[in-house]
Amino acid sequence: MTSKTFNVILRVWRQAGPGREGRFVEYPARGVNPxxxxxxxxxxxxxxxxxxxxxPIAFSxxxxxxxxxxxxxxxxxxxxxxxxxxxxxxxxxxxxxDGDRIVVEPFRARPFPVIKDLVTDRSAFDxxxxxxxxxxxxxxxxxxxxxxxxxxxxxxxxMDAAQCIGCGACVxxxxxxxxxxxxxxxxxxxxxxxxxxxxxxxxxxxxxATMDGLGxxxxxxxxxxSAACPxxxxxxxxxxxxxxxxxxxxxxxxxxxxxxxxxx
Amino acid sequence: MDxxxxxxxxTIGKKLLMAATGLVxxxxxxxxxxxxxxxxxxxDRINGYAxxxxxxxxxxxxxxxxxxxxxAIHIWAGxxxxxxxxxxxxxxxxxxxxxxxxAVSSRYMRWTGFVVLAFILYHIAQFTVGxxxxxxxxxxxxxxxxxxxYRVMGLTVVRAGTEVLDVRSMVILGFRRxxxxxxxxxxxxxxxxxxxxxADSLFQTLGVRSHRWERGLKxxxxxxxxxxxxxxxxxxxxxxxxxxx
Ligand code: FES
Numbered sequence: 244m245t246s247k248t249f250n251v252i253l254r255v256w257r258q259a260g261p262g263r264e265g266r267f268v269e270y271p272a273r274g275v276n277p278x279x280x281x282x283x284x285x286x287x288x289x290x291x292x293x294x295x296x297x298x299p300i301a302f303s304x305x306x307x308x309x310x311x312x313x314x315x316x317x318x319x320x321x322x323x324x325x326x327x328x329x330x331x332x333x334x335x336x337x338x339x340x341d342g343d344r345i346v347v348e349p350f351r352a353r354p355f356p357v358i359k360d361l362v363t364d365r366s367a368f369d370x371x372x373x374x375x376x377x378x379x380x381x382x383x384x385x386x387x388x389x390x391x392x393x394x395x396x397x398x399x400x401x402m403d404a405a406q407c408i409g410c411g412a413c414v415x416x417x418x419x420x421x422x423x424x425x426x427x428x429x430x431x432x433x434x435x436x437x438x439x440x441x442x443x444x445x446x447x448x449x450x451x452a453t454m455d456g457l458g459x460x461x462x463x464x465x466x467x468x469s470a471a472c473p474x475x476x477x478x479x480x481x482x483x484x485x486x487x488x489x490x491x492x493x494x495x496x497x498x499x500x501x502x503x504x505x506x507x
Numbered sequence: 508m509d510x511x512x513x514x515x516x517x518t519i520g521k522k523l524l525m526a527a528t529g530l531v532x533x534x535x536x537x538x539x540x541x542x543x544x545x546x547x548x549x550x551d552r553i554n555g556y557a558x559x560x561x562x563x564x565x566x567x568x569x570x571x572x573x574x575x576x577x578x579a580i581h582i583w584a585g586x587x588x589x590x591x592x593x594x595x596x597x598x599x600x601x602x603x604x605x606x607x608x609x610a611v612s613s614r615y616m617r618w619t620g621f622v623v624l625a626f627i628l629y630h631i632a633q634f635t636v637g638x639x640x641x642x643x644x645x646x647x648x649x650x651x652x653x654x655x656x657y658r659v660m661g662l663t664v665v666r667a668g669t670e671v672l673d674v675r676s677m678v679i680l681g682f683r684r685x686x687x688x689x690x691x692x693x694x695x696x697x698x699x700x701x702x703x704x705x706a707d708s709l710f711q712t713l714g715v716r717s718h719r720w721e722r723g724l725k726x727x728x729x730x731x732x733x734x735x736x737x738x739x740x741x742x743x744x745x746x747x748x749x750x751x752x
Contacts, residue, residue: 319603320605352595352597353595353597354595420595421595448513455516460518460596465613467607471607479716482710482717485519485523485712489713496509
């Protein structure tokens with residue numbers, strides 16, 4: 244396929260390290276092929292920067308096929324760029340036109356400190372996940388497939404939630420830097436399935452407490468998160484988590500205590 | 508104890524409090540408007556109604572204290588959350604920011620909230636306490652003699668011939684002041700805008716909302732807010748334009 248190449252100007256956030264002063268630097272990107280991904284275009288620009296003996300632009304990437312959640316750019320004011328339901332790595336240069344000035348910033352949120360340039364530390368998500376995003380069950384040999392029946396609609400809904408790749412675009416898009424969509428997806432994913440039931444209350448309470456403790460903001464129901472989500476996770480899961488949380492609070496307040504017999 | 512700690516301490520807990528108190532306050536402002544629309548009927552109606560409410564004594568105070576507590580919790584939770592949210596965003600703002608989907612009403616909740624608070628304070632000062640515009644306060648203008656019975660649910664609560672405060676004249680005279688009427692109109696407009704996001708949003712926070720009835724809910728809330736706005740607009744407008752005597 245022959246495509247006409249074009250030129251754009253990048254305005255990129257450069258920051259030497261954590262807590263250091265940052266600033267925007269402009270780089271021309273010449274001869275851009277419209278079929279390049281945004282990250283490939285950055286690679287080409289980086290080659291030129293490196294050839295000049297300067298420090299290339301640091302940005303996060305891994306799978307480059309929209310499934311790992313590592314890429315994390317805010318492109319022209321929108322996390323993951325102009326398209327709906329697409330990660331930065333799957334954003335192609337055909338979404339831009341000749342002469343565009345493209346502003347590229349890191350995800351901004353207090354719990355996501357900038358490590359360098361466009362790279363942010365999103366380990367806060369791991370901490371939330373570790374607080375309850377699992378089931379305590381025997382691992383090992385796979386159980387017989389039909390031993391725990393799961394209705395199809397429930398399985399599908401759980402898989403919708405499980406689509407979350409944990410990129411953090413929801414936090415980046417939210418004016419409150421709230422992680423509600425991420426946490427809601429993780430809470431719902433397991434909370435919908437039979438295997439997740441025993442720890443359902445504990446999970447939502449622990450994950451929300453960790454989310455709050457890490458300094459993420461609250462939800463003001465504006466749904467910028469689901470609009471920016473590359474996996475189009477629905478904010479219905481946030482309502483579901485709110486309901487789960489209220490139920491868990493109620494349960495924990497009226498939990499009967501066991502009498503404590505043998506083995507207690 | 509965990510319940511209280513989580514309600515007051517967590518983001519979702521505070522949101523639940525905001526939603527619950529918001530629901531109470533919406534119910535109140537709706538009832539308040541319906542009661543006040545009696546101003547368009549025979550003076551016996553609104554004056555009898557006001558007299559009846561005043562005669563409730565301790566019950567009236569119980570309701571007032573409850574409503575004030577709800578408003579206080581709503582404001583407290585909103586303020587704490589807003590400060591936490593601002594802190595979470597961090598020091599370095601985005602150079603370019605674009606709203607993707609957020610409803611316009613949702614972007615100005617804090618500002619509409621502030622104006623509504625100022626409005627409520629003035630409203631109480633004017634019609635309940637008599638600190639603002641004392642010349643037209645109900646205690647300072649002539650009494651009104653009921654010409655018919657005022658009934659609530661078939662029960663006569665204020666008899667014909669009773670001397671009652673002339674609330675109707677207070678409202679009409681109060682709104683003859685153009686600045687005051689204008690302030691009311693702007694304030695109820697902003698309150699309606701506040702409710703446009705709030706009334707829709709509280710369902711999400713209470714966890715009873717999904718895409719299946721998202722659009723239906725939005726439509727119901729929009730109709731409610733429009734009706735609420737027009738109803739509230741009618742009173743100062745009619746007074747200002749001289750339709751009410
Ligand atoms: S690099 Fe893996 S999702 Fe973009």
